[in-house]
Amino acid sequence: MNTAPLVHRHRTAMVRHTLSQPMSLAVRHGLVKEGITVFDYGCGQGDDLRALTAAGVEARGWDPHFAPHEQVVEAEIVNLGFVLNVIENTAERQAALERAWSISQKALIVSVMIVGAVPLDGLRPFGDGYLTSRGTFQKYYQHAEIRAVLARAVGVEPVALAPGIFVAFRAPEDEQEFLLERRRGRRSSTSGYATGRSRKAVIARPELHERIQAALAAMAEFALRRGRLPHAEEMPSSVHDVLARERVSFARAVDTCVASTLDCDAFEQAGRDSREDLLVHHALGALNRTKSAARPSPSMVRDIRTHFGSQQQLAEEALEYLHALADPTRTVAAMRECADKGLGALDEDQRLLINAERLEQLSGQLRCYAGCAIHLSGEVDDGHIVRLEPMRKRLTIFRLTNQKDAFPAITSSVAVDLRRQDVSLRNEDRVLVRKSVVFGMSARSKQRKLELEKAKELGICSERAIIRRS
Numbered sequence: 507m508n509t510a511p512l513v514h515r516h517r518t519a520m521v522r523h524t525l526s527q528p529m530s531l532a533v534r535h536g537l538v539k540e541g542i543t544v545f546d547y548g549c550g551q552g553d554d555l556r557a558l559t560a561a562g563v564e565a566r567g568w569d570p571h572f573a574p575h576e577q578v579v580e581a582e583i584v585n586l587g588f589v590l591n592v593i594e595n596t597a598e599r600q601a602a603l604e605r606a607w608s609i610s611q612k613a614l615i616v617s618v619m620i621v622g623a624v625p626l627d628g629l630r631p632f633g634d635g636y637l638t639s640r641g642t643f644q645k646y647y648q649h650a651e652i653r654a655v656l657a658r659a660v661g662v663e664p665v666a667l668a669p670g671i672f673v674a675f676r677a678p679e680d681e682q683e684f685l686l687e688r689r690r691g692r693r694s695s696t697s698g699y700a701t702g703r704s705r706k707a708v709i710a711r712p713e714l715h716e717r718i719q720a721a722l723a724a725m726a727e728f729a730l731r732r733g734r735l736p737h738a739e740e741m742p743s744s745v746h747d748v749l750a751r752e753r754v755s756f757a758r759a760v761d762t763c764v765a766s767t768l769d770c771d772a773f774e775q776a777g778r779d780s781r782e783d784l785l786v787h788h789a790l791g792a793l794n795r796t797k798s799a800a801r802p803s804p805s806m807v808r809d810i811r812t813h814f815g816s817q818q819q820l821a822e823e824a825l826e827y828l829h830a831l832a833d834p835t836r837t838v839a840a841m842r843e844c845a846d847k848g849l850g851a852l853d854e855d856q857r858l859l860i861n862a863e864r865l866e867q868l869s870g871q872l873r874c875y876a877g878c879a880i881h882l883s884g885e886v887d888d889g890h891i892v893r894l895e896p897m898r899k900r901l902t903i904f905r906l907t908n909q910k911d912a913f914p915a916i917t918s919s920v921a922v923d924l925r926r927q928d929v930s931l932r933n934e935d936r937v938l939v940r941k942s943v944v945f946g947m948s949a950r951s952k953q954r955k956l957e958l959e960k961a962k963e964l965g966i967c968s969e970r971a972i973i974r975r976s
């Protein structure tokens with residue numbers, strides 16, 4: 507008989523000597539303070555509640571195992587801390603989220619374990635998560651996944667506080683106020699919040715984040731480069747030396763990095779960038795049939811797991827990317843967006859001219875388009891400008907004789923025909939008349955003025971950036 511394993515959810519509740527990370531962030535950002543009511547939904551052993559109450563905050567909580575007889579009541583701030591990830595039943599997860607939101611008058615803070623925080627080796631897959639050797643269940647969310655789950659359940663876009671930790675506000679004014687304060691860098695101290703659990707007396711010494719600052723900086727640098735938290739083996743020995751000297755575990759250092767060092771907005775952006783880089787890389791690999799694309803490094807495997815969940819999901823999304831390339835209207839729409847951001851000049855024939863050095867700043871779809879062509883033509887070095895011509899399925903690379911000239915001359919070009927998979931060289935006799943736009947110079951630059959005068963002199967009011975020499 508196939509019986510479902512018994513999951514001991516309460517075993518996930520730990521003894522806390524300090525505030526939990528979401529509660530600590532709520533205090534630091536001024537969401538939780540004296541005079542504000544708090545409800546901890548799924549409060550575990552209640553250490554957060556004890557610390558808040560001792561600090562003068564009116565805090566109550568409920569937990570199906572540790573505090574089943576407490577009443578579930580409304581409060582300004584409701585915390586659903588690391589609860590969703592221990593529930594193996596998806597309908598029950600949803601019910602817990604909805605109930606927590608229903609009792610929150612001002613804001614709901616939701617935190618979950620995220621992919622990458624702990625190694626998954628040796629865990630037994632179960633449902634959409636894993637069973638641990640202690641008989642507990644853990645689902646590891648992707649940061650973007652829990653954001654979407656929360657947004658769908660509460661009907662507002664949540665704000666990220668840290669990886670896997672979000673706050674959803676009921677009133678847009680409260681959210682704006684919070685964002686402004688955060689931007690101003692205002693932070694409250696959590697030092698008055700003790701859980702009351704006895705601990706050996708500690709001699710006053712620098713705080714943990716000060717003692718392991720060098721290690722935290724390296725971890726944050728990695729996190730902002732790859733859009734995910736590092737694994738122990740991805741950090742250099744200098745980081746491990748610092749941690750060993752200070753007797754700090756790697757997992758604790760990662761937690762400290764998230765709470766004290768990592769800029770959450772920048773981390774989210776890094777996640778999005780990293781995701782797009784992987785898509786472009788994979789799409790180009792599939793298109794050019796590079797064998798190495800099928801053999802990602804261990805770090806890339808972690809990137810893929812974090813940003814896509816699986817290799818299969820990445821492959822499907824990359825395929826969708828390639829389909830989009832076959833549709834010129836989608837490519838043109840992407841080009842218009844890039845041109846509006848000041849990335850190159852779009853002309854009336856729906857062609858985008860851009861400095862080759864700025865190709866990497868294009869959106870993923872356009873990087874794919876350019877990547878396909880450049881795979882055929884070979885690398886493009888500095889001193890070139892590139893024209894994307896999706897309506898004709900072409901890309902042309904122009905060589906500038908002297909980039910420093912106000913109107914650089916073009917004497918040769920390489921045209922890549924994506925339909926015929928062919929490359930042809932041509933002699934040209936043209937000039938670049940809109941260098942300021944192609945190179946993204948300021949609208950008030952001297953160059954822009956020169957170009958306007960030149961256009962008047964030539965009697966041209968066209969959008970063309972390159973014209974034939976008469």
Ligand SMILES: C[S@@+](CC[C@H](N)C(=O)[O-])C[C@H]1O[C@@H](n2cnc3c(N)ncnc32)[C@H](O)[C@@H]1O
Nearest residue numbers: 515516518519526548549550571587588589602
């Ligand atoms: C990992 S602990 C987190 C406890 C506490 N929030 C903290 O951060 O220390 C997860 C808690 O969720 C509780 N729990 C399990 N199912 C729940 C449900 N359906 N609704 C609310 N809490 C639940 C468990 O009893 C457990 O105490």
